[in-house]
Amino acid sequence: MTLPQVSSISPISGPKQSAIPASLHQIKTHCATCSMHDLCLPVGLSEADISRLDDIIRRRRRIKRGETLYRMGEKFQYLYAIRFGHFKAIQVESSGAEQITGFQMSGELLGLDGIATDIHQCDAIALEDSEVCEVPFVQLEDLFREIPGLQRHFHRMMSREITREQGVMLLLGSMRAEQRLAAFLLNLSGRYAARGYSANRFQLRMTREEIGNYLGLTVESISRLLTKFRQQDWLKVEQRELEIVNHDELKKLISGTPDEDCSNA
Amino acid sequence: MTLPQVSSISPISGPKQSAIPASLHQIKTHCATCSMHDLCLPVGLSEADISRLDDIIRRRRRIKRGETLYRMGEKFQYLYAIRFGHFKAIQVESSGAEQITGFQMSGELLGLDGIATDIHQCDAIALEDSEVCEVPFVQLEDLFREIPGLQRHFHRMMSREITREQGVMLLLGSMRAEQRLAAFLLNLSGRYAARGYSANRFQLRMTREEIGNYLGLTVESISRLLTKFRQQDWLKVEQRELEIVNHDELKKLISGTPDEDCSNA
DNA sequence: CGTGCGCTTGATTGAGCTCAACGCGCGTGG
DNA sequence: CCACGCGCGTTGAGCTCAATCAAGCGCACG
Numbered sequence: 171m172t173l174p175q176v177s178s179i180s181p182i183s184g185p186k187q188s189a190i191p192a193s194l195h196q197i198k199t200h201c202a203t204c205s206m207h208d209l210c211l212p213v214g215l216s217e218a219d220i221s222r223l224d225d226i227i228r229r230r231r232r233i234k235r236g237e238t239l240y241r242m243g244e245k246f247q248y249l250y251a252i253r254f255g256h257f258k259a260i261q262v263e264s265s266g267a268e269q270i271t272g273f274q275m276s277g278e279l280l281g282l283d284g285i286a287t288d289i290h291q292c293d294a295i296a297l298e299d300s301e302v303c304e305v306p307f308v309q310l311e312d313l314f315r316e317i318p319g320l321q322r323h324f325h326r327m328m329s330r331e332i333t334r335e336q337g338v339m340l341l342l343g344s345m346r347a348e349q350r351l352a353a354f355l356l357n358l359s360g361r362y363a364a365r366g367y368s369a370n371r372f373q374l375r376m377t378r379e380e381i382g383n384y385l386g387l388t389v390e391s392i393s394r395l396l397t398k399f400r401q402q403d404w405l406k407v408e409q410r411e412l413e414i415v416n417h418d419e420l421k422k423l424i425s426g427t428p429d430e431d432c433s434n435a
Numbered sequence: 436m437t438l439p440q441v442s443s444i445s446p447i448s449g450p451k452q453s454a455i456p457a458s459l460h461q462i463k464t465h466c467a468t469c470s471m472h473d474l475c476l477p478v479g480l481s482e483a484d485i486s487r488l489d490d491i492i493r494r495r496r497r498i499k500r501g502e503t504l505y506r507m508g509e510k511f512q513y514l515y516a517i518r519f520g521h522f523k524a525i526q527v528e529s530s531g532a533e534q535i536t537g538f539q540m541s542g543e544l545l546g547l548d549g550i551a552t553d554i555h556q557c558d559a560i561a562l563e564d565s566e567v568c569e570v571p572f573v574q575l576e577d578l579f580r581e582i583p584g585l586q587r588h589f590h591r592m593m594s595r596e597i598t599r600e601q602g603v604m605l606l607l608g609s610m611r612a613e614q615r616l617a618a619f620l621l622n623l624s625g626r627y628a629a630r631g632y633s634a635n636r637f638q639l640r641m642t643r644e645e646i647g648n649y650l651g652l653t654v655e656s657i658s659r660l661l662t663k664f665r666q667q668d669w670l671k672v673e674q675r676e677l678e679i680v681n682h683d684e685l686k687k688l689i690s691g692t693p694d695e696d697c698s699n700a
Numbered sequence: 701c702g703t704g705c706g707c708t709t710g711a712t713t714g715a716g717c718t719c720a721a722c723g724c725g726c727g728t729g730g
Numbered sequence: 731c732c733a734c735g736c737g738c739g740t741t742g743a744g745c746t747c748a749a750t751c752a753a754g755c756g757c758a759c760g
Contacts, residue, residue, distance in 0.1 A: 329550030
């Protein structure tokens with residue numbers, strides 16, 4: 171029940187907890203002081219508007235590692251903005267096969283899959299102890315009518331999710347194993363960079379199994395590829411600790427067509 | 436240069452052109468009389484509200500087979516509601532590799548990928564002579580503030596696009612070739628059924644090449660699989676003409692895990 | 701101190717790719 | 731009118747990349 175340890179993730183620009191009385195912290199969520207502020211919210215939103223948003227976000231939820239935030243088939247009521255932590259979203263097929271459709275991190279939104287039918291279409295599971303803001307969607311939609319900038323921002327976030335998934339389709343549909351893993355690692359790298367963390371050193375929050383599942387590969391393949399990348403001095407890997415040593419080679423690998431000869435044919 | 440043969444797709448409930456003066460047809464789009472009405476619009480929208488929507492849709496566009504509706508990199512301004520016809524959306528990679536991320540048909544929306552950055556992220560190409568309504572997005576967002584039901588409906592459509600893509604990720608990430616094709620055919624079947632066409636007999640609007648690209652397989656694989664399905668009497672195929680004979684076997688194939696023994700282990 | 705999970709590595713297999721040839725229908729031009 | 735080329739589809743043969751199967755290691759945790 172303590173305050174989230176925002177300091178532990180140490181964004182480049184730390185929260186400015188300036189003049190807000192401590193007592194208020196317990197009843198308001200304070201988007202204004204959230205470190206993920208500028209990922210969740212449009213730039214230039216007024217103090218007053220932020221406060222109105224705060225007003226409808228009545229609850230924060232802590233989700234421990236391995237726990238589910240919501241499950242497929244449950245009624246959809248809330249969107250969740252991740253304050254800190256990591257999640258995976260998984261789709262379970264009738265046969266029982268699981269497919270991870272995404273890994274979400276702080277500043278990203280969970281629950282968009284539920285809007286279509288008012289029923290969640292996938293499970294969201296915490297990869298580590300995490301915290302989310304619970305945003306009642308009906309009230310959020312009401313607020314859109316009063317804060318056009320917020321509406322626009324929300325549409326952008328949904329659209330970004332659509333294009334993100336299109337990128338994954340490209341990956342799954344037309345890349346070979348090496349390329350998939352390289353693309354995955356660079357994607358993580360970029361997202362950490364956008365959050366003010368190192369683009370080159372970070373911790374994998376998911377197992378090899380989960381990476382493989384996401385990329386349409388097996389654990390063994392992931393393991394072998396990581397070994398290979400390490401041997402080529404493109405990365406350093408030790409358990410979950412990862413360092414990207416040769417960003418460029420990984421990039422080349424992705425865009426490099428199987429037939430390299432087309433460069434000066 | 437002839438008119439698209441709307442009659443050839445013969446929806447169950449044809450447009451009711453009742454009492455509207457012919458002259459008006461040229462300046463208004465008339466969602467009310469569009470046969471895709473109930474796919475595009477929320478149920479229970481008032482006449483007045485529909486008319487307001489009509490007012491912002493100033494243009495219909497005809498797109499001939501093979502022409503692009505919009506291209507990656509172009510400025511995003513409009514959403515497009517397909518009145519009739521079929522499109523494919525393709526993502527082009529830096530290396531030049533193409534990936535088809537979806538096939539859209541009448542009553543579906545195109546352009547959602549552009550909202551995030553105001554730049555289209557993929558190409559939309561007509562698979563046959565088609566017609567779309569051009570909806571200026573900025574004005575549509577304004578309208579959302581005044582017609583909550585329309586806002587809600589739009590959010591549902593975006594969310595449906597997200598879950599649709601998640602389904603494709605499941606397909607690409609964890610299904611074998613047979614299952615992918617079966618899932619694809621049943622998906623088409625369901626969508627035609629929802630439009631009042633036959634669920635079991637329809638025409639493929641795309642080449643084998645395009646199907647393969649979409650499913651992460653080669654033309655040859657698609658061809659072989661179609662032959663196989665035909666030999667098992669699950670389908671009849673002749674050129675683009677397709678009839679699903681054994682719906683159930685196809686369904687079983689999809690959900691059937693490779694190891695069948697887990698049913699009563 | 702065992703037990704299990706996550707990870708790695710090796711050996712083998714096989715699904716789907718690649719390459720190649722061919723057929724068919726259709727439009728185009730001689 | 732036929733010849734030709736071309737796009738689309740089919741089929742076969744061989745190969746390859748990643749899956750599967752199998753074994754073992756190390757660390758965390760009861």
